[in-house]
Structures are given as structure tokens and as C-alpha cells.
Amino acid sequence: MTDLKGKSVLLTAAAQGIGRASALAFAKAGAVVHATDVNETVLKELDGTEGIRIRRLDVLSNADVAAIAQEIGRVDILFNCAGYVHSGSILEMKDEDLEFALDLNVRSMIRTIRAVLPGMLERKDGAIINMASVASSQKGVPNRFAYGVTKAAVIGLTKAVAADYVAQGIRCNAICPGTVESPSLEGRMRAQGDYDKTRAAFITRQPMGRLGTAEEIADLAVYLAGATYTTGQAYNIDGGWSI
Numbered sequence: 001m002t003d004l005k006g007k008s009v010l011l012t013a014a015a016q017g018i019g020r021a022s023a024l025a026f027a028k029a030g031a032v033v034h035a036t037d038v039n040e041t042v043l044k045e046l047d048g049t050e051g052i053r054i055r056r057l058d059v060l061s062n063a064d065v066a067a068i069a070q071e072i073g074r075v076d077i078l079f080n081c082a083g084y085v086h087s088g089s090i091l092e093m094k095d096e097d098l099e100f101a102l103d104l105n106v107r108s109m110i111r112t113i114r115a116v117l118p119g120m121l122e123r124k125d126g127a128i129i130n131m132a133s134v135a136s137s138q139k140g141v142p143n144r145f146a147y148g149v150t151k152a153a154v155i156g157l158t159k160a161v162a163a164d165y166v167a168q169g170i171r172c173n174a175i176c177p178g179t180v181e182s183p184s185l186e187g188r189m190r191a192q193g194d195y196d197k198t199r200a201a202f203i204t205r206q207p208m209g210r211l212g213t214a215e216e217i218a219d220l221a222v223y224l225a226g227a228t229y230t231t232g233q234a235y236n237i238d239g240g241w242s243i
């Protein structure tokens with residue numbers, strides 16, 4: 001099991017879903033986890049958990065990101081988990097939808113990396129993990145135009161950071177999940193109208209015949225935080241969807 005004792009983690013979107021499971025998994029591995037989210041009400045459920053310190057952070061705000069990096073000080077592991085799904089094809093999407101998706105799914109990661117990378121470089125040690133998706137440059141998925149564009153950009157920025165700093169102790173990898181149980185997935189399935197039919201269709205597209213769990217993705221994030229001989233990779237974890 002990965003031992004992250006003494007490591008400091010900055011994690012975005014920790015209130016629910018994969019982010020929440022990751023906060024718990026990083027803390028179980030011994031790290032001090034700065035678990036952040038814009039939704040303080042839900043984030044508070046993690047309050048009091050050993051190894052977890054909660055803080056409000058809106059990843060859309062340059063000022064918020066700079067302030068939190070200043071407050072925390074040392075960050076050994078950055079897990080950029082915040083992201084959002086825009087549904088629709090290229091013809092259905094409005095320019096402002098793409099702008100918002102770029103801001104939340106891509107620029108947010110650029111903001112946090114810029115804020116913590118100088119400290120990592122001083123110590124010649126840092127692990128950055130970025131949440132992408134199989135719906136990206138890994139796989140075309142119907143009805144996910146803005147999402148696929150922005151998650152492909154996450155893989156691009158991951159490889160660019162990895163290439164620039166590979167010789168200076170920095171590793172930067174991306175996680176590409178398939179369909180994973182989470183509150184927002186539940187919302188997307190309910191929004192389709194026929195919940196049972198939509199759920200069955202989402203399950204069927206994973207050849208393993210089930211949805212992933214947030215804990216399975218969190219395990220990969222913890223592994224990547226401690227995996228000292230890999231960088232610049234996009235890890236599919238998708239029940240066989242991309243085979």
C-alpha cells in the first residue's frame with residue numbers, strides 16, 4: 001500500500017463523488033489532506049476526519065487559488081479533481097458553455113499548478129494528478145462535445161507540464177475514468193427522464209457490466225501520488241470501455 005505519511009495534499013472538489021473518496025483515501029494513506037470545494041455545506045461532512053482539513057476554494061477564482069496556496073505553504077501532491085459535464089453536440093453548445101467548461105475543467109488546473117509548482121521545484125519533488133476522462137482524446141463520446149474538448153486539453157496540459165519538469169523531480173499524470181457513481185452522475189441520469197433506461201444504458205457501455213465506484217478512482221489517485229517512475233501518462237480506468 002502507498003505510504004504518504006508526512007505528505008501534504010491539495011485536493012479540489014472534495015465535497016462529493018471522486019474528490020470526497022480521494023480525500024478519505026489520501027488521509028488513510030497517511031497524508032495531511034487540504035480538502036477543498038466551493039460547496040462548504042457538503043464539504044463540512046468531512047470535518048473532523050483524521051488527516052483532513054477542509055477549506056472553501058472556488059477554482060474559478062485566481063485570487064482564491066493564490067490565497068489558499070499561500071495559506072497552506074508546502075504542497076507535495078496536487079490532485080485537480082474539479083470538473084463538470086456539459087451535455088450536447090457541437091451544434092447544441094453555446095459559446096458561453098464552452099467558455100465555462102474551459103474555465104472549470106482546464107484553466108482551474110492551470111491556476112492551481114501555477115500556484116504550487118514553484119514550491120515543488122524548490123524542493124525538487126512534487127506529484128500532480130489531473131482529472132481527465134475517457135471522454136477526451138481517449139474516446140469520442142456522443143453528446144459530450146465541450147466535455148470531450150476540455151478533458152482532452154487536460155491530457156495535453158498534463159503531458160506539457162510533465163515534459164517541462166521531468167528532470168526536476170516533478171511528475172504529472174492524468175486519470176481518465178469511465179462512468180463512475182457520483183452525485184452529479186445521478187443527476188445527469190435523472191435529468192434524462194427515464195431513469196432506469198438511462199442507468200441501464202450507462203452500465204451497458206462499460207464492458208465489465210457495472211459502473212465504477214469513486215473509491216476505485218481514488219485508489220488510482222493515491223497510487224499515482226506515490227508512483228515515482230511514471231509521468232506524463234493518461235490512465236484509463238473505465239471498466240473496459242476504451243478497449
Ligand code: NAD
Binds near residue numbers: 018057081133134
Ligand atoms: P461531482 O460532479 O458529483 O462533484 C463535483 C464537485 O465539484 C462538487 O462537490 C462541486 O461542488 C465541486 N465544484 C464545482 N464547481 C467548483 C468550483 N468552481 N470550485 C471548486 N469546486 C467546485 O463529482 P464526480 O462525478 O466524482 O466528478 C469529479 C471529477 O471526475 C470531475 O472532474 C469529472 O469530470 C471527473 N469524471 C467523473 C466521471 C463520472 O462518471 N462521475 C467520469 C469521468 C471523469
